[in-house]
Amino acid sequence: MDNNPSIHVYNEWDIVVARQSGRDLAKSLGFGEVDQARITTAISELARNIYLYAKQGEIEVSPVYEGDKVGIKIISRDNGPGIKDVMKALEDGYSTSGGLGAGLPGVKRLMDEFSIESSEGKGTLITAVKWKLF
């Protein structure tokens, strides 16, 4: 297997490619079905945010290890317009695209760790980790 290259997201189909690669990695790391679905869904939301707001960017999915723990890390990176109000974007039901507004708060709930760095005009970097339960 190649070394988890980042997936360039610039059209709708890339969203599917990104989430499939996440599912494959989650499966190979031994994540259960529910967590596979959580990870895949989180990737889908992040890739769609890139496609909708930044037009293009990249998703990187890789394994992480901490002591005995094994996890999966998703990095979403773009050089888009950035998020004006990060706190607000993390509120349920808030959306600037007329979508469901389930994106970021949803991803936070699906994953164990979540961090976001965004500045207007410079883009957004989101890192999220899901740990495998023993």
Next chain:
Amino acid sequence: MRIPILKLGNYLLVSIQIELDDKTAVQFQQDLLNMIHKTGSTGVVIDLTSVQMIDSYIARVLGDVVKMSELLGCEVIFTGIQPAVSITLIDLGIGFRNIKTAMNLEQGLEKLKQSLEG
């Protein structure tokens, strides 16, 4: 890629067997509405047994399918939602509220019959 829609008496039957991408989902929305219009069907069962992931966008498209079909006078029921999918939908804050569901195709058709034929 197009999702096949089968006619069964007054009902339409859909089994989504592929991973839904955005375009396919929106195409399906249109195809189903056209089919309801053309056949005068009163009920639709959409089986999601093979669907492994529903994110907020796909959920929205599917939710809209129900509302749009209802405007045409047609009832929609979702069947076979996987436990993992149900859990992630709740994590996302999407409960498919006010949408009829059943465990499997058989129960879905039965529920539809009861609701429409009494």
